[in-house]
Amino acid sequence: MALIRDLVVQFFEMIMVLALAPGLVGLVRKAKARLTRRRGASLLQPYRDLLRLLRKEVVLAENASWLFRVAPYLIFATTWVAAALVPTFATGLLFSWSADLIAIIALLASARFFLALVGMDVGTSFGGIGSSREVMIASLAEPAMLTTVFTLALIAGSTQLSTIVAFMNSPAVGLSVSLGLALFALIIVAIAENARIPVDNPATHLELTMVHEAMVLEYSGRHLALIELAAALKLLLYVSLIACIFAPWGLAGAQAGAIALFIGAGTYVAKLAVGGMLLAIFETAIAKMRVFRVPQFIGVALMLGLLGTLLRFVSRSF
Amino acid sequence: MPNLAFDTAHLLAGGLVLISFMLLYQDRLTSLLNVYALHALVLALSVAWQAHLQNAPHLYVTAGLALGFKAIIIPVALRRIIERLGIHREIETVVGIGPTMLAGMALVGLSMVVMLRVTAAATPIARQDLAFALAVVLLGLLMMVTRRNAVSQIVGFISLENGLNLAATGARGMPLVVEISVAFSILIAFIVIGIFLFRIRERFDSVDIGALDQARGEQR
Numbered sequence: 001m002a003l004i005r006d007l008v009v010q011f012f013e014m015i016m017v018l019a020l021a022p023g024l025v026g027l028v029r030k031a032k033a034r035l036t037r038r039r040g041a042s043l044l045q046p047y048r049d050l051l052r053l054l055r056k057e058v059v060l061a062e063n064a065s066w067l068f069r070v071a072p073y074l075i076f077a078t079t080w081v082a083a084a085l086v087p088t089f090a091t092g093l094l095f096s097w098s099a100d101l102i103a104i105i106a107l108l109a110s111a112r113f114f115l116a117l118v119g120m121d122v123g124t125s126f127g128g129i130g131s132s133r134e135v136m137i138a139s140l141a142e143p144a145m146l147t148t149v150f151t152l153a154l155i156a157g158s159t160q161l162s163t164i165v166a167f168m169n170s171p172a173v174g175l176s177v178s179l180g181l182a183l184f185a186l187i188i189v190a191i192a193e194n195a196r197i198p199v200d201n202p203a204t205h206l207e208l209t210m211v212h213e214a215m216v217l218e219y220s221g222r223h224l225a226l227i228e229l230a231a232a233l234k235l236l237l238y239v240s241l242i243a244c245i246f247a248p249w250g251l252a253g254a255q256a257g258a259i260a261l262f263i264g265a266g267t268y269v270a271k272l273a274v275g276g277m278l279l280a281i282f283e284t285a286i287a288k289m290r291v292f293r294v295p296q297f298i299g300v301a302l303m304l305g306l307l308g309t310l311l312r313f314v315s316r317s318f
Numbered sequence: 319m320p321n322l323a324f325d326t327a328h329l330l331a332g333g334l335v336l337i338s339f340m341l342l343y344q345d346r347l348t349s350l351l352n353v354y355a356l357h358a359l360v361l362a363l364s365v366a367w368q369a370h371l372q373n374a375p376h377l378y379v380t381a382g383l384a385l386g387f388k389a390i391i392i393p394v395a396l397r398r399i400i401e402r403l404g405i406h407r408e409i410e411t412v413v414g415i416g417p418t419m420l421a422g423m424a425l426v427g428l429s430m431v432v433m434l435r436v437t438a439a440a441t442p443i444a445r446q447d448l449a450f451a452l453a454v455v456l457l458g459l460l461m462m463v464t465r466r467n468a469v470s471q472i473v474g475f476i477s478l479e480n481g482l483n484l485a486a487t488g489a490r491g492m493p494l495v496v497e498i499s500v501a502f503s504i505l506i507a508f509i510v511i512g513i514f515l516f517r518i519r520e521r522f523d524s525v526d527i528g529a530l531d532q533a534r535g536e537q538r
Contacts, residue, residue: 174321177328181336299416300343303423304336307336307423307426310430311335314434314446
């Protein structure tokens with residue numbers, strides 16, 4: 001009976017992240033439009049776009065290999081699994097034994113690997129530029145993410161997300177400068193990984209500096225729908241990762257009843273809305289930086305992660 | 319929470335190291351001065367927290383001196399100087415920001431290894447203050463080495479002095495007379511350097527230290 005209940009909750013969690021992800025993208029777009037005094041499309045527009053793309057025919061380039069057709073499903077699947085591992089509204093879900101931060105990073109990295117491959121598959125120069133830039137950003141963002149994970153693991157004593165969240169929710173956390181540094185590093189990594197504004201512009205297809213859009217330029221129809229959905233899931237994953245580590249209030253416990261789960265889901269949606277609004281405000285306030293400035297920007301995250309680990313060692317040595 | 323005393327001291331001292339890194343990262347003079355003012359403000363807070371912990375009223379005077387001189391008077395005066403010199407352009411760094419940051423991380427690691435080993439007998443707060451203070455001093459030296467603009471070298475010098483201040487307060491405070499005389503000597507050094515800046519500029523039409531090498535007859 002308990003197993004069936006756990007399965008139902010885990011299944012609900014996976015469906016919920018899938019259903020909420022385009023809504024979060026719509027919210028960020030709407031908020032950005034309102035901040036620049038435009039009306040903006042409705043919150044439901046990303047859902048409509050996805051439906052339209054699913055109904056459309058797929059146009060393949062003549063020299064596209066089998067990888068080009070398989071990759072969207074792989075990218076979508078790995079990203080969805082990664083998003084299902086993050087404790088969104090409850091800890092101690094069925095999959096949480098495998099919800100290791102390093103496993104999540106590895107899943108996202110394999111999705112990025114396939115994306116970079118298919119960017120080069122058709123052989124257009126634009127896709128090649130996008131892939132090379134994506135890999136350049138990733139080679140800096142992944143170490144930064146890993147040092148952040150080391151800091152968190154040193155503080156909480158585990159890289160497993162449920163344990164970290166339980167530790168963060170307990171009064172034993174205290175006041176630690178390392179946690180603040182980890183938060184900033186994680187925010188910078190999230191911005192870079194999701195191709196948000198100081199690094200890449202998610203709203204345009206027609207810029208020489210674009211990264212993510214350049215790689216997926218050759219896709220159409222249901223393949224494009226899957227890739228866009230995977231990108232939305234990735235954004236949701238990072239927002240819920242930051243929310244569950246640094247704002248773990250309202251999360252339901254391991255064997256919580258229906259009311260606690262309901263409260264957890266409600267606070268989760270509220271946290272997503274706050275995160276989306278903050279992202280929109282940040283993106284409106286800042287200009288896109290030159291591609292050659294991006295390594296410096298992500299280098300700050302790497303430095304913050306290293307510094308957090310070092311400072312943690314000092315306070316642990318007593 | 320029994321550990322609040324240590325955690326707050328750790329937060330403020332760690333923040334000071336972080337702001338030293340922010341100083342290294344800045345490449346515009348005006349934002350450099352803003353970050354320096356923040357550096358001094360965090361130092362004042364840290365010293366005031368030590369005064370509270372050690373029950374030492376004279377340390378409040380130190381905090382007040384840090385706040386008045388270093389967080390307000392020196393940044394404002396330096397800003398006047400760079401406005402009169404008309405240099406709001408970018409700082410030229412000798413090596414790029416990336417290698418500088420990596421060197422800075424190595425220095426922080428070094429100071430922690432050295433200080434935590436040497437001061438095994440001291441109290442935890444004093445130990446971590448000493449470790450962070452050495453890091454701030456080394457980062458200030460690094461900044462003086464990597465910058466060629468005279469104004470940013472001054473900022474490196476006075477951020478180094480902030481590190482000395484942190485060390486002194488962590489080690490049970492220094493006598494008030496010493497404290498005040500150090501504060502005034504910094505102020506005098508600052509005035510002398512300010513005059514020098516104008517002399518350098520008058521003679522060479524620039525505050526780039528490289529111009530001095532040429533005046534000595536050395537070819538770059």
